[in-house]
Amino acid sequence: MSFEVIILYTMFGLASGAGVLPDSVNAAVGDTVMFPTSLTPTQTPFISIVWNFGKTNIISSSSAGNFTAPEYEGRISLFISTGSLELRNMALSDTGDYKVDILPAGSAVQNGDTTLNVYERITNIYVESSSNEPIEGSSLNLTCDASGSIFTRKWSINEQELNPSENIIFYDQKRVLSFKILSRKDSGRYLCEISNPISSETTAYNLDVIFPSEGLSAGAIAGITVAVLVVVAGAAVGGFYLYKHLQKVKQ
Known part of the structure; x- marks a missing residue:
């Protein structure tokens, strides 16, 4: 099982995704994957960060406190400086749509959508x-x-x-x-x-x-050889008796 870390950074020259996230991320079963945002760390912490898998809130951070869904305990991490998310020990069931909503201080909400595709290696x-x-x-x-x-x-x-x-x-x-x-x-x-x-x-x-x-097997060839020998032997015996019979007729 591989535990490679797949990190897809949105850099200059790469296609931008939906909002602050890449369009999609591919990973193998057992891998660790990071969903990177395109946001630059600021001196003032974000007011809130909320990550959803489908319609389920899986992890969030705000002044009111932090939350991690029980089924993700021990295999998910949130980077509060950029809002990026790391998910470990991937399973096929992790395939689906992910969404993040980030509220910076003194700025409008930044959001993004991405699709995670998890595959089994060939x-x-x-x-x-x-x-x-x-x-x-x-x-x-x-x-x-x-x-x-x-x-x-x-x-x-x-x-x-x-x-x-x-x-x-x-x-x-x-x-x-x-x-x-x-x-x-x-x-x-x-x-x-x-x-x-x-x-x-x-x-x-x-x-x-x-x-x-050339396609005859050794057994088939042996069978044909035996059959031929039987025919030859039979012909020889038949010829011998025919010869004896003719000799009697001449006498």
Whole structure:
């Protein structure tokens, strides 16, 4: 589990958010995230600072005292000099809209809205084939999956992104790469990349398409060999008895 601190400061050159906050913040489960305001610390403390998650007041500070919602005790901090908020040990349930209202001394209320998106990191990525013997002329499915919050999948071969064609079809948001009819030219090293806004993982699968004759397993080849030997032996025995019969007829 990662405990990286994600700090998104609103600086010159970055897009401004809604009011004094950035438009959105992305974080991974377990991370610590800061919601920075664009306000400069002043010598006179703010009269009040109120942070809401949806319609719920999660933390506030004023001359009347400070308040922290019980469910946030131990994992939330308010920076009273700027009104910025830090939230620790992120969970998927923290995803949503946050709002701050700040009342400076001798000035109008400053407010801002932002959206927090919490994701699970991409892990345990893999590709599996629908057949262990990809024979030319047959169909085949390659399935790419992983753990985590999956947003996009991208398939490529020889560093070229794959797109749907007459022979290639994608299913389930590119989870499945389907070949209608395999050919030798489909052989190669296929890459599948799964990503979301905070992480990305890639894995490879080597596809080696073989001719039908090459696709026979060792057991099948052994079976065919035995069958051929039986036929040959049977023909030899039959020929021997036919020869004996003809000899008797001549006598």
